[in-house]
Amino acid sequence: MDTVKKLNKWANAHTYYGIDLLRILVGFYLFYKGISFITNTEYYDIYAESLKKFGGGMVIIHYVVAANLVGGIMLVFGLLTRWAIFAQLPILFGAFLINFIGKMDIQNLILSVLLFGLCIFFLMYGSGKHSADYYFKMQQ
Known part of the structure; x- marks a missing residue:
């Protein structure tokens, strides 16, 4: 717990609008991927075919859609950022x-490796000063 507090203090002291914008863009992109995964059935069939060898392929695909939609929104607003990122890591590793x-x-x-790296960064960095997490923390 002390490590998370230290990381939050460091992130709040070194926050920049560019990093917050990057977090928001990553969130929008993940939300977009969730929507495109639902609407683009050809895309869905390609990945479903690859996962037929593994048990629970449909469960995996439904997890991907839900985690991308909810996690993307949470990243955009900076709400529970580390938890949202933690839910994205298996998806991005699976995409790799x-x-x-x-x-x-x-x-x-390349896109999955880049997003995985950005998610690792935001897992350590947190949501930053311009986020719902920071706002709610200041309201206490």
Whole structure:
């Protein structure tokens, strides 16, 4: 718990609008991916085909959609950012691995590695000073 408090103090002292904008953009992108995963059935079928070998493929796909939609909104507002990121990490790791299980797509591989790195950064950095977390903390 002390580590999280130290990280929050450091992040609040070194917060910039650019980092908050980056967090918001990551949130919007994850929300967009959740929406596109629901609406684009061809995209859905490609990943469902890759996951047929594993048990619970439908459960995994439903988890991905829900975590992207809810986690994306939470990141945009900066609400429970670390928890939202923690829910995204298995999805992004799976997006990285699915390139080796199914059809290799370099663009998706680079994007998943980049998002995974950004999520690790925000897992350590937190939501920053311009977020709902900071606002609610100051209201106490």
